[in-house]
Amino acid sequence: MGNPAHSLPTPSTQAGREGLAALLARPSRAAIALDFDGTLADIVPDPEQSRAHPGVVPALSALAPLVAAVAVITGRPADTAVRYGGFAGAPGLEHLVVLGHYGAERWDAATGAVTAPAPDLGVQAVRAELPAVLEERGAGADSGTWIEEKGGRAVAVHTRRAADPHATFAALRAPLSELAARHGLIVEPGRLVLELRPPGVDKGVALEEYVKAVGAETVLYAGDDLGDLAAYAAVDKLRAQGLTGLLVCSGTEVPELAERADLLLAGPAAVADLLGELAGHLRPESD
Numbered sequence: 001m002g003n004p005a006h007s008l009p010t011p012s013t014q015a016g017r018e019g020l021a022a023l024l025a026r027p028s029r030a031a032i033a034l035d036f037d038g039t040l041a042d043i044v045p046d047p048e049q050s051r052a053h054p055g056v057v058p059a060l061s062a063l064a065p066l067v068a069a070v071a072v073i074t075g076r077p078a079d080t081a082v083r084y085g086g087f088a089g090a091p092g093l094e095h096l097v098v099l100g101h102y103g104a105e106r107w108d109a110a111t112g113a114v115t116a117p118a119p120d121l122g123v124q125a126v127r128a129e130l131p132a133v134l135e136e137r138g139a140g141a142d143s144g145t146w147i148e149e150k151g152g153r154a155v156a157v158h159t160r161r162a163a164d165p166h167a168t169f170a171a172l173r174a175p176l177s178e179l180a181a182r183h184g185l186i187v188e189p190g191r192l193v194l195e196l197r198p199p200g201v202d203k204g205v206a207l208e209e210y211v212k213a214v215g216a217e218t219v220l221y222a223g224d225d226l227g228d229l230a231a232y233a234a235v236d237k238l239r240a241q242g243l244t245g246l247l248v249c250s251g252t253e254v255p256e257l258a259e260r261a262d263l264l265l266a267g268p269a270a271v272a273d274l275l276g277e278l279a280g281h282l283r284p285e286s287d
């Protein structure tokens with residue numbers, strides 16, 4: 001253990017306390033995996049203005065050299081999260097991995113390269129039909145809805161800036177699900193966003209593969225939204241296989257996630273504090 005001046009929050013569950021204890025005892029066997037929007041970055045009305053909380057990169061830079069592996073797992077394209085996070089070239093983050101599009105893409109800090117599947121034909125077809133579907137529902141461009149282009153690999157409809165964000169979200173869910181299904185896509189619902197994307201991968205699949213690849217024995221996962229439920233389920237599965245885990249929830253906006261967390265934090269500032277506090281408690285095991 002390192003600096004006693006730092007104080008770590010106590011998880012509310014026994015499994016979470018075991019996960020934290022294992023992380024502190026054997027950091028070289030711990031993987032840290034973090035969602036981006038809502039977890040490392042405050043939610044803002046314009047998704048293009050999202051940036052990591054200023055405490056995030058310094059905390060990760062201090063923590064990453066002390067643990068087995070650090071990854072960001074996000075619905076964003078990987079290169080977008082890297083830019084908005086300010087991760088490229090940050091000292092200490094030479095081995096950071098960003099898994100974008102729910103795990104379909106991968107960026108490695110070590111190479112600066114992104115590996116990604118080919119753009120999806122279903123996404124192209126959906127994108128072409130989307131304006132008409134939104135117009136039909138009174139949710140066209142002048143209604144405050146906003147279409148996020150996601151590199152040809154997904155498309156997202158945001159309702160946060162609509163006159164009634166929640167009502168617009170609810171009204172669009174069925175027609176966008178129908179549109180997605182006609183083109184072999186799924187709808188990924190999030191915080192006032194409906195994303196139409198190819199099936200076959202989710203944050204749970206991505207997290208489980210990553211944890212196994214780095215040989216971790218414990219995993220801390222932090223998220224804030226419905227898309228993070230799959231990662232929580234993956235941690236439950238890994239626990240059943242003998243690993244330990246700590247499930248962190250950033251904010252209470254999504255009760256389905258908050259009620260399953262071992263540790264509830266107030267938002268990205270508190271997540272950054274936790275990461276920094278962990279770094280303050282850890283020392284390389286060879287010391």
Ligand SMILES: O=P(O)(O)OC[C@H]1O[C@H](O[C@H]2O[C@H](CO)[C@@H](O)[C@H](O)[C@H]2O)[C@H](O)[C@@H](O)[C@@H]1O
Pocket residue numbers: 035036037038042043044045046047048050073074075076148156158160190191192193195225227
């Ligand atoms: O997996 P994540 O890293 O959490 O990404 C999920 C989606 O996040 C973004 O949308 C959310 O954040 C926006 C900026 O704060 C906010 O305006 C929006 O209401 C939120 O839903 C992003 O735009 C999506 O592409 C991501 O899939």
